[in-house]
Amino acid sequence: MSAPLLSILDASGVAGVEAPLDVAATRLLYAKMVAARAYDRKASAMQRQGRLATYAPFEGQEASQIGGVAALEPRDWLVATYRDAAAMWMHGYPWKALILGRTGDERGGMAPEGVNVMPASITVGGHMIHAVGIAWAQVLKGSDAVALTYFGDGATSEGDFHEAMNFAGVFRVPVVFLCQNNGWAISMPFERQTASETIAQKADAYGMVGVRVDGNDLFAVFSATRDAVARARGGGGPTLIEAVTYRVGPHTTADDPGRYRTQEVADEWRSSRDPLERVRLWLEANDAWDADWQEGLEAAESEAVERAVEEAEALAALGPAEIFGAMYAEPTGPLLDQLAMLERDSSA
Amino acid sequence: MIEAINEALDIALEDPAVVLLGEDVGATGGVFRVSDGLQQKHGADRVIDTPVAESGIIGAAYGMAIAGMRPIAEMQFMGFSYPGYDQVISHVARIRNRSRHRFTAPMVIRITYGAGIGAAEHHSESAETIYAHIPGLKVVVPSTAGDAKGLLLAAVDDPDPVVFLEPIRLYRAVKDDVPEGRYTVPIGVARVAREGGDVTLVAYGSMMKDSLIAAEKLAAEGIEAAVVDVRSIVPLDIDTIVGSVRATGRAVVVQEAPRTAGYAAEIVAQIQERAMYSLEAPIERVTGWDIVVPLRRAEHLYVPSPERIVSAAKRTLTA
Numbered sequence: 001m002s003a004p005l006l007s008i009l010d011a012s013g014v015a016g017v018e019a020p021l022d023v024a025a026t027r028l029l030y031a032k033m034v035a036a037r038a039y040d041r042k043a044s045a046m047q048r049q050g051r052l053a054t055y056a057p058f059e060g061q062e063a064s065q066i067g068g069v070a071a072l073e074p075r076d077w078l079v080a081t082y083r084d085a086a087a088m089w090m091h092g093y094p095w096k097a098l099i100l101g102r103t104g105d106e107r108g109g110m111a112p113e114g115v116n117v118m119p120a121s122i123t124v125g126g127h128m129i130h131a132v133g134i135a136w137a138q139v140l141k142g143s144d145a146v147a148l149t150y151f152g153d154g155a156t157s158e159g160d161f162h163e164a165m166n167f168a169g170v171f172r173v174p175v176v177f178l179c180q181n182n183g184w185a186i187s188m189p190f191e192r193q194t195a196s197e198t199i200a201q202k203a204d205a206y207g208m209v210g211v212r213v214d215g216n217d218l219f220a221v222f223s224a225t226r227d228a229v230a231r232a233r234g235g236g237g238p239t240l241i242e243a244v245t246y247r248v249g250p251h252t253t254a255d256d257p258g259r260y261r262t263q264e265v266a267d268e269w270r271s272s273r274d275p276l277e278r279v280r281l282w283l284e285a286n287d288a289w290d291a292d293w294q295e296g297l298e299a300a301e302s303e304a305v306e307r308a309v310e311e312a313e314a315l316a317a318l319g320p321a322e323i324f325g326a327m328y329a330e331p332t333g334p335l336l337d338q339l340a341m342l343e344r345d346s347s348a
Numbered sequence: 349m350i351e352a353i354n355e356a357l358d359i360a361l362e363d364p365a366v367v368l369l370g371e372d373v374g375a376t377g378g379v380f381r382v383s384d385g386l387q388q389k390h391g392a393d394r395v396i397d398t399p400v401a402e403s404g405i406i407g408a409a410y411g412m413a414i415a416g417m418r419p420i421a422e423m424q425f426m427g428f429s430y431p432g433y434d435q436v437i438s439h440v441a442r443i444r445n446r447s448r449h450r451f452t453a454p455m456v457i458r459i460t461y462g463a464g465i466g467a468a469e470h471h472s473e474s475a476e477t478i479y480a481h482i483p484g485l486k487v488v489v490p491s492t493a494g495d496a497k498g499l500l501l502a503a504v505d506d507p508d509p510v511v512f513l514e515p516i517r518l519y520r521a522v523k524d525d526v527p528e529g530r531y532t533v534p535i536g537v538a539r540v541a542r543e544g545g546d547v548t549l550v551a552y553g554s555m556m557k558d559s560l561i562a563a564e565k566l567a568a569e570g571i572e573a574a575v576v577d578v579r580s581i582v583p584l585d586i587d588t589i590v591g592s593v594r595a596t597g598r599a600v601v602v603q604e605a606p607r608t609a610g611y612a613a614e615i616v617a618q619i620q621e622r623a624m625y626s627l628e629a630p631i632e633r634v635t636g637w638d639i640v641v642p643l644r645r646a647e648h649l650y651v652p653s654p655e656r657i658v659s660a661a662k663r664t665l666t667a
Binding site for chain 2: 077079106107109110111113118119123126127129130131132133134135136137138140141147159160163164166167170326327328329332333334335
């Protein structure tokens with residue numbers, strides 16, 4: 001019943017089969033992963049300085065996020081979660097908006113016009129059905145766009161996972177489900193989420209294709225997602241991809257993993273199964289990597305985060321009229337009354 | 349009222365962006381036949397029979413709305429809508445705010461509600477308050493066939509999500525004149541259903557018919573009751589209600605739902621805030637009780653009756 005693990009690029013940077021991307025494309029995606037990691041580390045650091053609200057780091061999951069979204073066209077949709085900043089950025093969501101959200105500002109939920117990325121889902125599991133609805137609408141509108149949704153192993157325990165998968169299967173909706181199985185849902189290990197050996201095998205129950213890939217293998221994630229997107233776009237229905245990875249960091253900056261797991265496993269994933277290092281080795285072997293280039297990339301992205309935080313901090317917080325101003329297309333009478341009450345009693 | 353809602357859905361479906369989805373809405377035309385004939389006319393891809401999954405229905409409709417459609421989701425009974433409630437409160441009602449207008453969910457959630465037909469357990473609930481309590485939603489409830497058609501078409505046109513409550517008991521019990529063709533009844537505007545200078549009865553949906561009967565009974569005793577049909581619970585047109593109460597000095601607020609924290613309490617509070625000094629008597633509430641709706645044989649003890657409304661009105665006149 002369990003699904004085999006698709007792996008292309010091993011931890012030593014050797015591709016077992018032909019790479020699905022050429023050197024130039026791989027170098028580009030590697031640069032995206034480097035940028036994402038720089039953002040992630042910088043955001044965690046700035047949270048510790050008290051400049052950002054709680055932050056959910058994605059370190060170790062860069063290949064799952066960059067590799068998956070790399071298979072999308074700009075017209076496609078992305079519906080992801082609070083741990084998927086790299087995926088959202090890869091599909092056009094600016095770091096600045098992501099940072100603005102982390103400073104505690106609703107304007108962080110505004111994707112630029114034309115960027116089909118939903119604000120990150122904070123509740124667990126409820127968003128997958130949204131991707132189903134979005135993808136279904138494409139069919140009804142005669143568009144060939146598809147939707148990709150990211151979620152974690154914890155989300156597969158929610159009833160909404162079942163409803164989303166079931167609807168997608170019944171109506172053969174052009175949606176791709178990408179589960180980043182990072183082993184942990186806050187403190188609960190994978191074994192507490194399911195008695196299934198794999199997430200991928202659950203696809204069988206919904207009449208869709210299930211694929212299990214090494215989530216730290218950029219080539220494997222890209223290859224599986226590219227195939228799933230093509231299947232969806234061609235009318236072949238949905239796919240469930242399980243990207244097996246590991247949350248090497250805490251659940252969020254408010255979490256202390258030492259209370260529920262030993263650090264050795266995370267350290268082992270960080271040191272020997274890092275998703276960036278194996279691509280770096282492959283690029284190096286193909287004469288397409290050097291340390292100066294990498295250093296420049298990291299510095300630029302880190303600086304970009306610093307600037308985004310400064311710009312967010314310089315932006316005036318939403319005022320009374322603004323917090324009432326986006327509940328409806330136009331504020332209702334009762335809301336205007338309540339705004340007047342706030343202003344009256346705050347100035348008294 | 350059923351034919352009026354059917355007409356409204358039929359007219360709404362002329363817009364290719366509109367789809368109707370829910371359990372049994374297609375081939376059977378809905379358990380109450382509200383969507384009778386619509387799948388045959390508009391196609392199975394637009395009048396969509398879904399799996400039995402309320403969260404899935406609302407969540408999928410929401411996704412469609414995000415992507416530019418105008419979905420109408422049906423919840424077969426209020427008592428079955430709760431699995432979909434998380435989608436409403438966590439996603440549908442807040443996307444405009446959490447994206448600062450970038451994404452919106454122009455969709456209608458139709459929910460049948462109310463007791464009085466002796467149905468099975470879970471088929472008689474009036475939980476409008478839990479929807480009214482969600483910021484970002486509009487909640488409307490018609491009590492006439494004409495309003496049902498016009499409010500539903502207004503809900504479909506609305507740029508924000510609207511919960512459209514359908515009082516089961518009035519489905520076949522009200523048969524007022526329904527204008528032909530497309531028209532809308534504005535959301536957020538109450539209706540004075542009956543003029544009267546002695547006491548104001550405030551009601552909505554399923555309670556309107558009995559409130560009007562109560563007004564006739566009071567009239568037979570020489571008491572003229574004004575009856576205000578709230579129509580739109582959110583946003584509430586408090587001005588129309590308060591305008592009537594200022595003239596009569598007495599108010600009875602009627603709801604079918606359980607008493608505690610019901611929507612009548614909100615109306616009472618707002619009358620008190622705005623018209624305290626016009627009141628000649630304490631405001632009365634006539635409500636269901638804080639009990640599970642009794643099954644068929646004792647159901648009549650729960651649902652507010654014209655007699656209970658008359659008694660409450662008289663108390664305001666003798667206070």
